[in-house]
Amino acid sequence: MQFKHAPAAVSAAFDDPNLVSAAGVVPILRLARSAGLDELAQSRLSVPTDKGSNAGAKVMAPVAGMLAGADSIDDMNLLRHGGMGRLFVRTYAPSTLGSFLRQFTFGHVRQLDAVASRVLRNLTARAPVVRAREGERVMVDLDDTIIEVHGYQKQGAGFGYSGVRGLNALLATASTSSSAPVILGQRLRQGKTGSPKGAARIVGDALAVLRRTGVVTGVRPLLRADSAFYGHATIGTAINAGADVSVTVRMDPAVKTTIATIPDDAWTMIEYPNAIRDETTGAWISKAEVAEVPFTAFRSRKKAERVEGRLVVRRIPDLNPRQLEQPTLFDVYRHHAFFTTTSTDDMDTVVADKTHRGHAVVEQVHADLKNGPLAHLPSGVFTANSAWLVLAVIALNLTRTAGLIADRAGQLARATTATIRRTLIHVPARLARSARRVTLHLPEAWPWQNAFARLFAITHAPPPPATA
Structure with missing residues (x-):
């Protein structure tokens, strides 16, 4: 111009x-x-x-x-x-x-939380904010993020898991394949707070808000979260509220032992970033593979508190620089596992893995908020x-x-x-x-x-x- x-x-x-x-x-x-x-x-x-x-x-x-x-x-x-x-x-x-x-x-913040949940319920009456087809699951994603702050007068500010001084915001969102995420629940916490603290309360509130919106699909919603929220309180609350879970697990000895029992012929190649499709066979050529095995979560707890499900594992070759100079005798893999209570008839191994990776959509919500009103936290008062x-x-x-x-x-x-x-x-x-x-x-x-x-x-x- x-x-x-x-x-x-x-x-x-x-x-x-x-x-x-x-x-x-x-x-x-x-x-x-x-x-x-x-x-x-x-x-x-x-x-x-x-x-x-x-x-x-x-x-x-x-x-x-x-x-x-x-x-x-x-x-x-x-x-x-x-x-x-x-x-x-x-x-x-x-x-x-x-x-x-x-x-x-x-207490006033909790009153405002109640206002926000009722406003969302009323908005769903004006437009299908959470659109879901019959038989489609509503995805409820739980994650937290650090909002960076500056100065020494911010109440509750501290250095969290990211090493950034700020405050911790915990969000629960709802989305489907045809609708963008909306926020069901939120909570601001101290910057040094661990991710799972108060997560069970947010999960219960978020699933209650989802029920009040009237979104009926005939199937249970699915709670997705990363390994920070792999705990009996969060998962138990979701199951008691009528939801299934898909939560990344920590690589503790029980999980490693379970992964070692997976036979070599059980792994299935999957479509993965940077994979190449073979024009002749139509198969995906990559090193990303998935397999599953039955798994009981929280086996150290009493029998009534154990959760039956399956462990879905994705393995990727561990390509470190030393392997390029001197190849190893056996292939070495990095394993990423998550625990889910969904059935195999509802989601097979490949679909369950792809659905779980969709948890990254919550990062778009964090980016949206930080690109707008959460670019700063304006007051020195925590409430x-x-x-x-x-x-x-x-x-x-x-x-x-x-x-x-x-x-x-x-x-x-x-x-x-x-x-x-x-x-x-x-x-x-x-x-x-x-x-x-x-x-x-x-x-x-x-x-x-x-x-x-x-x-x-x-x-x-x-x-x-x-x-x-």
């Missing part, structure tokens, strides 16, 4: 009171209101303030800022420009919202940052739903938060008022005009009449 005018012929002035920079906040906040976000926050939060709570409006404000791209308290000024005051009743100052979050206690995490989860679930409504059969239905923000939210508009109606004049030839129009029309449609 080239400039059409000379530099001296172009000027800039911040003088138009009728412009807004993120018109897409309007339909998504309508979606949030239809899901009951403000009413639920107003009725369930008991956060004390000096001038009245107004919890519903003060929860909607940071969520709106996060939708517009805010990743700190100061960024809430994104809501205080141009014609935003004509669109919304309350556009709070960042200092007011910061004071509101700092008054949260752990304020915990509330900030819950609000970020609400904002992510709202963007997922908005993308699905706007473009159900297209790319936006599974797009990242950054893509939805760029195409549907960061749309500049000029406000015009006539006959007590406000019209948003949007850019002509906007590439995603049809998707925005669909989202706007659905979220501004009158609610259906109440049934008797």
Whole structure:
């Protein structure tokens, strides 16, 4: 692109009171209101303030800022420009919202957790956020991530397993083959906290939320997790809640002994990254192989607490530099094993291995959050940052739903938060008022005009009449 005018012929002035920079906040906040976000926050939060709570409006404000791209308290000024005051009743100052979050206690954060779960349930009534065909499993993925922080005034900050100083966020997501992940449960923990601490509580809450969404497929959901969560508390909670598990195991002596019993003719070649397909036979040529063997987890515990299942093992040649100089007499493999309670009739060995590797989808959720509101944890108060995490989860679930409504059969239905923000939210508009109606004049030839129009029309449609 080239400039059409000379530099001296172009000027800039911040003088138009009728412009807004993120018109897409309007339909998504309508979606949030239809899901009951403000009413639920107003009725369930008991956060004390000096001038009245107004919890519903003060929860909607940071969520709106996060939708517009805010990743700190100061960024809430994104809501205080141009014609935003004509669109919304309350556009709070960042200092007011910061004071509101700092008054949260752990009990208030749990109240906000309840609000987030009910908002997700109401969103699933507006759009099939978790879409699953009959007989398809819903995948529930559990994982934690370290959010890096700086300075010495962050409560709870510490050096965790990654060696980075920060706070630990534990998330549980739900996804299917045709729907992007949404977050069922969340918890902010101290940075030095071990991954499995509190995981059983999150698993129980997440599976309860999934049941309330009404997603019925006829099969049990599948909990996927890495080896940090291989413990009786987490796995037992999932099974008691009606789910199957697929959890990576640690290479302890019992697991190594079990792997050694697998015969050589039981290994099956699988499609794996960098594998090559033989054009003649159609087989995959690689060194990745899988096999399975019956396995009883937690055999050291009493009989009622043992879990029967199967151990699926994937082996890959251990190609270290010394083997290139002096080949070994026998092949040396690296083994990766996971424990699953799914049946062989439901998932054979190859399908079970491929399904378990899909657990990596939770890393996309971590990246989405860290590319947005979790780029920073804005407060020095731990409970304020915990509330900030819950609000970020609400904002992510709202963007997922908005993308699905706007473009159900297209790319936006599974797009990242950054893509939805760029195409549907960061749309500049000029406000015009006539006959007590406000019209948003949007850019002509906007590439995603049809998707925005669909989202706007659905979220501004009158609610259906109440049934008797």
